[in-house]
Amino acid sequence: MSTSPVIMITGATSGFGEACARLFADKGWRLIITGRRQQRLDELQQALGGAEKTHTCCFDVSDRQAVEQAFSSLPRSFSQIDVLINNAGLALGLEPAHETRLDDWESMVDTNIKGLLYCTRSVLPNMVERKAGYIINIGSVAGNWPYPGGNVYCGTKAFVRQFSLAVRADLLGSNVRVTNIEPGNAETEFSLVRFKDDKSRADKVYEGTVALRAEDVANTVWWLVNTPEHVNVTTMELMPTHEANGPMSFHRE
Ligand SMILES: NC(=O)c1ccc[n+]([C@@H]2O[C@H](COP(=O)([O-])OP(=O)(O)OC[C@H]3O[C@@H](n4cnc5c(N)ncnc54)[C@H](OP(=O)(O)O)[C@@H]3O)[C@@H](O)[C@H]2O)c1
Secondary structure, eight states: OOOOOEEEESSOSSHHHHHHHHHHHHTTOEEEEEESOHHHHHHHHHHTTOTTTEEEEEOOTTOHHHHHHHHHTOOGGGOSOSEEEEOOOOOOOOOOTTTSOHHHHHHHIIIIIIIHHHHHHHHHHHHHHHTOOEEEEEOOGGGTSOOTTOHHHHHHHHHHHHHHHHHHHHHTTSOOEEEEEEEOSEESSHHHHHTTTOHHHHHHHHTTSOOEEHHHHHHHHHHHHTSOTTOOOOEEEEOOTTOOOOOOOOOOO
16 A cells, blocks of 8 residues: 555645646655546546546535535545645635625635635644644735735735634644745736636736746745754745835825
């Protein structure tokens, strides 16, 4: 029986999650990949060594029962999770707060906050019992730096940052590590989702600038996982060289 470690990646059907899945599979890890698009999960499973190496779980992270069901029905060989990457997430819309759709706000809270909570709570008891494990949350620069139209997306990622820090406080002495990675602008399906399949609007986000690639984030995750066990990188902000924070803005009459 294989003893290679197991990594669970939520939202592995595209972007950062898919890049992490490909990299860790390449390095010999066994994978649990999740997302809502079964066909993409199936294709990725095929590409990454089939069912023996890669287990697929198709569920919506914001559906608490579905998350619990997915964790409780993991095959025995995948039931001991060494690393969880809480990656599934999304931004919806870029309207100012007074014009945004409440449904979009709810979806972001349900996915980016509640989904991350359900997965974290499901995986932690086993890690604490084994005194081993690593949770890597995918936050965002949006959790540190507000921007117009970011409103609830920024809020959800600020939650992820503070939750990561607070969980670390709970886990002191357990040997379980927690990191919040905070990427900046990265070219994935993120903007296509944000602008609801408006490709030309999504493409403009990356026009004339060099964004992070999904592989940059995957390489960062790989580096983190390979730091010595006594090292905990608490937060890590990762921006493209072509991105920086602006000055405070002022309204003038
Ligand atoms: N791209 C950026 O500029 C950027 C910057 C900072 C942080 N981030 C964060 O990085 C993470 C990954 O984003 P990405 O850039 O890789 O975007 P992406 O290409 O759109 O990937 C998002 C992934 O999340 C999954 N997902 C979304 N909602 C889900 C739900 N309710 N249940 C289960 N899975 C769900 C999607 O899978 P399905 O559609 O198959 O469910 C997909 O696999 C997100 O948390 C995002 O907020 C992105």
